[in-house]
Every structure is written in structure tokens, then in C-alpha cells.
Amino acid sequence: MFEIYNMKNLLTKSTSFHILKKMLYRGEIIMRITRGRWSYYQILAENKEINPYVVHTELFNEHSFYQNLHQHLVIRPCFGLDEIRVFLIEGDKKQYKVKNGSFSTTFTNKTDVFHYLDNACKKEKYYILQDLSFLNNRNEETVELFVTMHRDQFFNWSVTAVLEKKDMLGHREIDIIKQKLYKSAIQIVLSLEKHYLKCSTIVLDIGLLKEKWYIQDIILHFSKSKWSQYQILSLVDELAAYLPNTQLATSHTLLQFIRKYKQVMLKPCFGQWGIGIVQVSWVQGDVFEVHNEQKKRTIEGRMDLIDYLQTSYLSQKSYIVQEKIHLATIEDCIFDARVMVQRENSESDWEVTAKVARISTNNYIVTNVAKSIILLEQAIQKSIINRSNQKLLSKIDEICMSGTSYLGKYYQCITRIGLDIGIAKNGGIWIFEANLVPDVSLFKMLEDQSIYEKIIKKKKE
Numbered sequence: 001m002f003e004i005y006n007m008k009n010l011l012t013k014s015t016s017f018h019i020l021k022k023m024l025y026r027g028e029i030i031m032r033i034t035r036g037r038w039s040y041y042q043i044l045a046e047n048k049e050i051n052p053y054v055v056h057t058e059l060f061n062e063h064s065f066y067q068n069l070h071q072h073l074v075i076r077p078c079f080g081l082d083e084i085r086v087f088l089i090e091g092d093k094k095q096y097k098v099k100n101g102s103f104s105t106t107f108t109n110k111t112d113v114f115h116y117l118d119n120a121c122k123k124e125k126y127y128i129l130q131d132l133s134f135l136n137n138r139n140e141e142t143v144e145l146f147v148t149m150h151r152d153q154f155f156n157w158s159v160t161a162v163l164e165k166k167d168m169l170g171h172r173e174i175d176i177i178k179q180k181l182y183k184s185a186i187q188i189v190l191s192l193e194k195h196y197l198k199c200s201t202i203v204l205d206i207g208l209l210k211e212k213w214y215i216q217d218i219i220l221h222f223s224k225s226k227w228s229q230y231q232i233l234s235l236v237d238e239l240a241a242y243l244p245n246t247q248l249a250t251s252h253t254l255l256q257f258i259r260k261y262k263q264v265m266l267k268p269c270f271g272q273w274g275i276g277i278v279q280v281s282w283v284q285g286d287v288f289e290v291h292n293e294q295k296k297r298t299i300e301g302r303m304d305l306i307d308y309l310q311t312s313y314l315s316q317k318s319y320i321v322q323e324k325i326h327l328a329t330i331e332d333c334i335f336d337a338r339v340m341v342q343r344e345n346s347e348s349d350w351e352v353t354a355k356v357a358r359i360s361t362n363n364y365i366v367t368n369v370a371k372s373i374i375l376l377e378q379a380i381q382k383s384i385i386n387r388s389n390q391k392l393l394s395k396i397d398e399i400c401m402s403g404t405s406y407l408g409k410y411y412q413c414i415t416r417i418g419l420d421i422g423i424a425k426n427g428g429i430w431i432f433e434a435n436l437v438p439d440v441s442l443f444k445m446l447e448d449q450s451i452y453e454k455i456i457k458k459k460k461e
Contacts, residue, residue: 036078071133201228249319
């Protein structure tokens with residue numbers, strides 16, 4: 001920014017304003033494309049040890065398109081999960097199949113394919129392309145894996161999960177692959193860590209063919225990511241028992257979780273206010289129900305279910321899948337708790353400053369759309385929970401203090417955390433999420449304004 005600013009001062013004396021604007025805009029483009037996917041691949045390609053595992057990647061334009069369109073081309077935005085795939089269909093005449101989300105079509109020549117892609121790619125975004133022809137062997141199907149790498153508070157990285165997108169391997173084979181990937185995966189995240197110091201979780205999208213593997217995609221998860229938070233808290237023995245079973249959402253893990261729990265929650269890794277959260281329930285036989293906000297959809301067939309979820313949700317954002325916790329209710333409406341824990345500075349002790357209950361609107365699966373906010377103690381008294389009120393409140397305080405103490409060491413500059421806590425009908429306590437930049441406005445909805453004032457006073461201190 002400093003160089004661009006100085007250039008602006010120089011040029012205003014001798015250059016017309018519209019030319020200056022164009023030059024500054026070009027500078028902005030250069031700055032923007034050095035981030036995101038294009039940046040990740042540039043960083044890794046420079047490392048001689050990692051370079052053999054990196055799929056050849058270029059910025060998408062007319063020249064790179066014609067140079068790389070062979071059998072299987074993938075175009076992805078520098079930011080975001082949506083992708084477009086182009087396949088060569090061999091036959092009497094060559095045809096190119098283009099798949100963009102749920103939409104697919106065919107073209108008979110490269111020029112038409114390029115025009116389609118050029119129109120489909122948003123002009124305000126930048127895209128990369130990858131030739132994945134070598135990973136699409138006709139005689140052998142590529143195994144695709146999500147490898148989660150996570151670092152602890154001492155910056156030690158480890159492989160915490162190796163996950164199949166489709167069910168093709170056994171546990172033993174996964175363990176062998178995990179051992180083979182370990183050394184190279186550590187090198188990859190250490191290369192990226194230098195440029196993204198605040199990133200604590202990295203997911204590598206791996207293509208595996210005949211024991212050779214290649215990086216197809218890289219997804220960085222920062223502090224706001226639900227997947228990253230789960231990785232952090234699950235490493236703490238005294239907290240792990242209070243976390244719902246959680247995994248990155250793929251077609252494989254979705255079906256696994258539905259078989260095991262009958263009812264699961266899909267949550268975007270990066271999201272707030274409950275937007276995009278979906279409840280998936282097994283009804284009977286091969287019939288499922290998908291519930292989002294107040295809308296319900298019945299779907300027959302497992303593959304139709306996966307296709308719908310993939311197209312409507314998973315192709316647009318990174319999601320986690322989580323076992324459904326059957327929350328306690330007040331007049332048939334579920335509720336959960338927001339617990340505010342604060343400290344004055346990074347050297348101070350943590351203190352629980354407020355606990356409120358969010359009571360959901362009728363027929364909503366999340367409490368973010370709340371019909372009322374009351375003190376948690378009042379909510380527990382109004383509901384039927386098989387546990388002593390005082391013991392329950394004390395245990396919630398204990399769990400939240402333990403969680404914030406650990407997160408405070410991990411993110412040393414934070415001074416307030418809002419924990420979303422679920423209370424099951426049997427009195428079980430569950431940690432759903434830790435908000436590192438919590439919205440305090442919901443405490444203003446309480447009749448007793450002194451609680452909100454206490455939070456604000458602590459915040460100012």
C-alpha cells in the first residue's frame with residue numbers, strides 16, 4: 001500500500017485522473033491475487049521437496065485454458081468453494097462435458113467451452129485452473145481424502161484426521177496412508193505457516209492414485225472456523241467429553257453419522273446467526289427429512305439426499321457434520337445458553353459475567369432466531385431437566401472457565417469469549433461453539449440492564 005500511495009502522489013502532477021485510477025486498480029488486482037488459492041500454490045511450488053506433490057496450477061485466462069484443456073480441467077475461485085469441471089468425452093466425435101454445481105452441459109469444441117467458462121466466472125473474482133487428467137485413470141478410480149493438520153498452542157503441527165470423501169478404503173489402509181503422508185504434510189503446513197501465522201488448522205484435499213498423492217486443494221481455517229475450534233477443544237481431556245461428535249462433512253461422513261445417530265446437524269465452518277444450518281433426519285426405510293429454518297423437504301434415496309446436500313450446501317461452503325443433541329425445551333421450544341466470560345487483559349483472571357438462555361421461535365432448529373432472552377437460571381427452572389439447578393449452573397461455570405482458560409493461552413490477546421452451551425433433556429452439558437468476538441447486544445434484551453452494563457464496563461476496562 002505504501003508504494004501505491006507514493007505513486008499516486010507522483011502521478012497526480014503529470015497524469016490524468018482516469019489513467020491514475022486504472023493504474024491503482026491494476027495495483028489492487030496484483031495485491032488481491034497474491035492471496036487465496038493462487039498464493040498457496042505459489043508458496044508450495046517454490047519448495048523443492050513439496051513441489052512434486054503440487055498439481056500444476058495457473059491463473060485462469062484464455063491462454064492458460066487452451067494450453068491445459070486435455071481430459072479433465074478444474075476451475076476454482078481464489079476464494080470460495082464453488083468449482084467448474086470440464087471432462088473430455090471420447091467417442092466418434094470429441095465432446096466436452098461441463099459440470100457447474102447441479103448444472104451440466106456438453107460442447108463440441110474448445111471455443112464454446114471457453115466462452116461458457118468466461119461468462120460463468122464472476123468478473124469481480126479471480127480463478128485458478130488445474131489439469132487433473134493424470135488423476136483420472138480409466139482403469140483405477142482416484143481416492144480423494146481430506147487431511148486435517150492442526151497445531152497446538154506451542155505451534156507443534158500434527159495430522160489429526162484423515163477422511164475419505166467416498167467410502168473406498170478400510171481403517172487399516174487409512175492408517176498406512178496417514179503414516180506415509182505425515183512427513184510431507186508437516187512440510188506443507190510449515191511452508192504455509194510462515195505466511196499465515198494466525199492459521200491454526202489446515203485441510204489438504206488429496207488425490208491418491210497408485211500410491212502417489214497430489215494436493216488438489218488447500219483450505220485454511222482460522223479462529224472463527226467451527227472445525228478449527230473443535231480441533232482445539234478436543235485436545236483438552238477435561239473438555240472433550242462435552243463436545244458433540246463432529247467431523248468434516250463429506251458424502252461418506254454424512255451417511256456414517258446418519259446411520260449412527262439417525263439425526264444430525266450440518267453447520268457451515270464459517271458462519272454466524274445460524275445461517276446455513278441444516279438438520280437431516282432419517283424417517284424410515286430410505287426416506288429422509290431435511291430441515292432448514294422453517295422449511296422441511298422429504299427426500300427418498302441416500303444418493304438423492306447426498307446429491308441435494310452437495311449441490312445446495314456442501315459445494316458452496318465448508319461444513320461440519322455433528323450429532324444432534326436433543327435440547328431441553330420450554331413450552332415445546334428448544335433453548336440453549338450463551339455464557340459470557342471476560343478478563344481485563346491477557347494477564348488477568350477470567351470471570352463468568354453473564355449467563356442467558358435463548359429460547360427458539362416455534363419450529364426452528366436453531367436458537368439464533370430467538371423469541372425471547374431470559375436468564376439461564378430462570379430457563380432451567382421453567383424447563384424439565386433431570387438435574388439439580390444449582391449443580392447444573394456450577395458445572396456450566398466450571399466447563400466454561402476451563403474452556404476459556406485454554407483458549408486464552410491459544411489466543412493470548414482475547415479478553416472476552418461467548419460460549420454457546422447446550423443442555424440436554426437429561427441434564428447433559430454440551431459445548432457447541434466459542435465466539436472470540438461475541439455479540440453482546442443480546443444481553444441488552446434482558447429486563448435487568450445491570451447485567452449488560454456489567455459486561456460493557458468489563459469490556460472497557
